[in-house]
Amino acid sequence: MTDLKNILITGCSSGIGLDAAKTLNKRGYRVFASVRQEKDVAQLKSAGLESLVLDLSCQTSIEQGLNYVLDKTGNKLDFLFNNGAFGQPGAIEDMPTEILRQQFETNVFGWHHLTRLVVKVMRQQGFGRIVQNSSVLGFVCMPYRGAYNASKYAIEGLTDTLRLELADTPIKVSLLEPGPITSNFRKTSTVKFKQHIQWQQSVHKHQYELQLERLQKKGAANRFTLEPEAVTRCLIHALESENPKVRYKITFPTRLFSFLKRILTSRSLDRLLQKG
Numbered sequence: 001m002t003d004l005k006n007i008l009i010t011g012c013s014s015g016i017g018l019d020a021a022k023t024l025n026k027r028g029y030r031v032f033a034s035v036r037q038e039k040d041v042a043q044l045k046s047a048g049l050e051s052l053v054l055d056l057s058c059q060t061s062i063e064q065g066l067n068y069v070l071d072k073t074g075n076k077l078d079f080l081f082n083n084g085a086f087g088q089p090g091a092i093e094d095m096p097t098e099i100l101r102q103q104f105e106t107n108v109f110g111w112h113h114l115t116r117l118v119v120k121v122m123r124q125q126g127f128g129r130i131v132q133n134s135s136v137l138g139f140v141c142m143p144y145r146g147a148y149n150a151s152k153y154a155i156e157g158l159t160d161t162l163r164l165e166l167a168d169t170p171i172k173v174s175l176l177e178p179g180p181i182t183s184n185f186r187k188t189s190t191v192k193f194k195q196h197i198q199w200q201q202s203v204h205k206h207q208y209e210l211q212l213e214r215l216q217k218k219g220a221a222n223r224f225t226l227e228p229e230a231v232t233r234c235l236i237h238a239l240e241s242e243n244p245k246v247r248y249k250i251t252f253p254t255r256l257f258s259f260l261k262r263i264l265t266s267r268s269l270d271r272l273l274q275k276g
């Protein structure tokens with residue numbers, strides 16, 4: 001890259017956000033690697049990154065985080081990578097509404113609040129790109145992932161709408177749709193599951209036990225799992241290409257389910273997805 005472009009990335013303590021921050025930093029971007037918890041700021045700074053706290057579940061924290069960045073850049077932000085999120089597993093009937101609300105607070109409302117503020121800045125400067133880290137679960141559903149599915153479907157809906165509304169501006173918006181990627185995601189999901197779902201009293205108890213067993217045996221990986229670099233490569237295309245794609249389908253399962261969704265009836269697709 002010729003001139004130094006700045007980017008704000010959310011959720012950089014691990015996984016995809018961390019890889020994106022390090023890679024873009026090496027590539028010459030000015031990266032603002034934001035994290036939910038203060039304790040991670042020092043760690044990122046020691047890795048040579050500019051870091052700040054931005055908790056997506058708190059509007060004040062979002063505003064303070066963005067203001068910090070804008071102060072440093074003279075009110076400019078070239079790119080935003082909305083990435084920070086978590087998965088709250090559990091059957092719909094076992095999911096307290098307050099827990100579903102918490103899932104949306106971070107994965108949807110936090111992204112929306114930050115994006116609104118950033119769009120204002122990008123309109124003023126006459127340039128900008130926003131990349132949303134969605135998921136294969138943003139267009140197909142799996143049992144026991146209802147809260148997370150709903151949050152990613154919401155992101156897909158909001159993003160598709162935003163793209164239409166920004167069509168006559170120089171601001172471009174892309175969606176990344178990863179399938180399984182190595183990260184802390186499953187570990188955090190398991191903690192959230194045990195914390196918030198009364199699974200031992202559930203009619204789904206047996207299914208939960210099987211799933212917990214599977215997670216313990218195999219950890220995060222299956223043979224289709226890719227490393228975070230696979231996502232960062234698509235992020236770079238979305239940031240640098242003259243014609244960024246609307247959607248980046250990352251991993252084989254994403255491409256497969258995208259194809260199956262087009263050719264199968266809803267019932268046939270359900271039969272496949274029920275297997276989890």
Ligand SMILES: NC(=O)c1ccc[n+]([C@@H]2O[C@H](COP(=O)([O-])OP(=O)(O)OC[C@H]3O[C@@H](n4cnc5c(N)ncnc54)[C@H](OP(=O)(O)O)[C@@H]3O)[C@@H](O)[C@H]2O)c1
Nearest residue numbers: 011013015016036055056057084085135180181183184185
């Ligand atoms: N891994 C996959 O298989 C996969 C597949 C498709 C899509 N994705 C998407 O990829 C993105 C990154 O996930 P990952 O796989 O890299 O998982 P990860 O390693 O668990 O990283 C998630 C990041 O989001 C942060 N986060 C959680 N709640 C937040 C909040 N309230 N405010 C700000 N940051 C918050 C986490 O911070 P803490 O460490 O402080 O909790 C962490 O830095 C997510 O949007 C996820 O939905 C992941």
